[in-house]
Amino acid sequence: MERVNLGAMLARFTEHWSPKKIAQVNDYDVRVVKVQGEFTWHQHPDTDELFLVLSGQLTIQMRDRDVVLAPGELFVVSQGIEHCPRADTETALLLFEPSSVVNTGDAGGELTAEVEHLT
């Protein structure tokens, strides 16, 4: 592989809520995604999911609390925990999760996105 520049990867797409794979570590993906607005409530029954904010601000709504992340802050949503990400302005995230993870988890629906691999 070649080195991957996060800014260059983010410059290659504009759509929201559609994660792009930028690297692989064993059977895990490193993905970047741009988000704005509110996603959908869902959970991942088999896996934790890591969110690292690159720019903007992300609120991870959970049933018992919200966590607000600024750039340079990360949070891991544990397996089975219902969550609904929200961003009031356009926000860029790095995700680390098993390659098998679907963005909408158990919820499915029209926000479910194929993961394109940017190379």
Place this chain on the structure above:
Amino acid sequence: MERVNLGAMLARFTEHWSPKKIAQVNDYDVRVVKVQGEFTWHQHPDTDELFLVLSGQLTIQMRDRDVVLAPGELFVVSQGIEHCPRADTETALLLFEPSSVVNTGDAGGELTAEVEHLT
């Protein structure tokens, strides 16, 4: 867990080449480490290893080429590939790798570090 601020975690230690665990995703660790100078040639026979530069500049020396990473750039050293990281000035990295990974891989020696968990 609580949110994790990368800068705050990096402010909590000064030593070089001693990764600190800051989060866990299933059986993988997110670690941060400060490095300066040259590490030791080694490989990880069972796993890939991700390096993301947070500040400074990292050269990942491999037997057939070097990869130079600036802040916001990442690289995955594949399983079994010999590598020797080098940083001419103090450099901060984020690492994603299985929790079982030892920093010196197959090489061992005095640079082998226990992974402290910053919470």
